[in-house]
Amino acid sequence: MSIAVLEDLKGKCCVITGGAGVIGSSLVECLAKAGMKVAILDLNADLAVKKAQEFASSTGCSVIGVGANVLEKASLAHAKKTVNDRLGAIDILINAAGGNSPKATTAAESIEDKDLDHLEATFFGLEMESFRKVFDLNFIGTLLPTMVFARDMIDRKQGVILNISSMNSYRPLTRIPAYSAAKASINNFTAWLAVHLAPQHIRVNALAPGFFLTDQNRFLMYDQATGNLSARGDKIIAATPMKRFGVPEELHGALLYLVSDMSKFVTGIVVPVDGGFSSYSGV
Numbered sequence: 139m140s141i142a143v144l145e146d147l148k149g150k151c152c153v154i155t156g157g158a159g160v161i162g163s164s165l166v167e168c169l170a171k172a173g174m175k176v177a178i179l180d181l182n183a184d185l186a187v188k189k190a191q192e193f194a195s196s197t198g199c200s201v202i203g204v205g206a207n208v209l210e211k212a213s214l215a216h217a218k219k220t221v222n223d224r225l226g227a228i229d230i231l232i233n234a235a236g237g238n239s240p241k242a243t244t245a246a247e248s249i250e251d252k253d254l255d256h257l258e259a260t261f262f263g264l265e266m267e268s269f270r271k272v273f274d275l276n277f278i279g280t281l282l283p284t285m286v287f288a289r290d291m292i293d294r295k296q297g298v299i300l301n302i303s304s305m306n307s308y309r310p311l312t313r314i315p316a317y318s319a320a321k322a323s324i325n326n327f328t329a330w331l332a333v334h335l336a337p338q339h340i341r342v343n344a345l346a347p348g349f350f351l352t353d354q355n356r357f358l359m360y361d362q363a364t365g366n367l368s369a370r371g372d373k374i375i376a377a378t379p380m381k382r383f384g385v386p387e388e389l390h391g392a393l394l395y396l397v398s399d400m401s402k403f404v405t406g407i408v409v410p411v412d413g414g415f416s417s418y419s420g421v
């Protein structure tokens with residue numbers, strides 16, 4: 139058997155939503171280094187274009203930045219036309235747009251007797267608008283791009299979809315119920331879609347990153363006043379057997395495995411990359 143690892147990726151076209159973000163742009167760099175054509179789709183069009191220019195010049199590959207909103211089908215259809223015109227048909231879709239918001243986060247972890255006079259800091263104070271925004275960004279923001287971009291895969295009876303899940307999907311973290319519910323739905327949807335698309339030779343899997351320090355979670359991990367780890371940040375490190383946050387480059391191995399022919403007979407799974415967090419009972 140010859141081992142031509144990752145050769146199949148060369149020249150393939152990948153769309154990555156949220157590709158201008160911390161984790162997304164690290165994945166973009168990895169895919170461009172593997173010789174792929176990459177379209178960074180992001181709400182922040184200027185940043186998408188800027189990152190695309192940087193990666194195109196550092197890797198010599200075709201990387202383009204396209205503004206799009208993963209919650210608007212028309213915006214995605216418009217972006218798809220741009221990608222098809224500039225890079226060709228889409229082989230791989232990575233759904234990386236997502237995140238949490240302080241407004242969909244409860245101040246209290248649980249309701250103790252002392253909290254009964256301040257229920258606005260608990261589940262009962264959550265604003266529906268913020269809750270829905272976070273849920274939709276993470277779930278509908280994966281569903282809609284898949285509807286739009288996977289059409290190219292149906293036409294050619296081949297393709298790979300990679301969703302981005304989270305540790306919250308297995309067991310919810312305290313304080314962030316919208317994000318947790320949405321990421322749990324990503325795991326369920328990944329399995330459902332894998333079955334639905336298997337006869338068309340389209341594989342669907344997900345990556346579940348552990349804790350990586352980014353703009354969306356820094357406010358939860360560090361005490362802004364002191365710059366020290368917050369109580370929550372401390373708990374996370376204590377619950378991560380490798381005793382540190384991850385760095386985005388540590389997602390690259392699992393990324394390349396799941397998008398390439400190395401995982402040709404693998405579909406419907408969620409791969410944790412988490413320093414052991416999901417395996418540790420805390421005892």
Ligand code: NAD
Pocket residue numbers: 155156157158159160161162179180181182206207208209233234235236237238275279302303304305346347348349350351352353354355
């Ligand atoms: P990030 O905030 O750095 O990146 C998210 C990107 O999505 C941003 O560039 C943002 O502009 C874009 N975006 C937001 N709303 C959009 C919309 N409506 N349409 C298009 N683009 C939109 O966050 P990140 O930490 O790099 O997260 C990337 C993914 O990884 C998310 O799905 C997140 O939930 C997931 N994740 C992150 C961690 C972590 O520790 N950082 C852990 C597990 C999962």
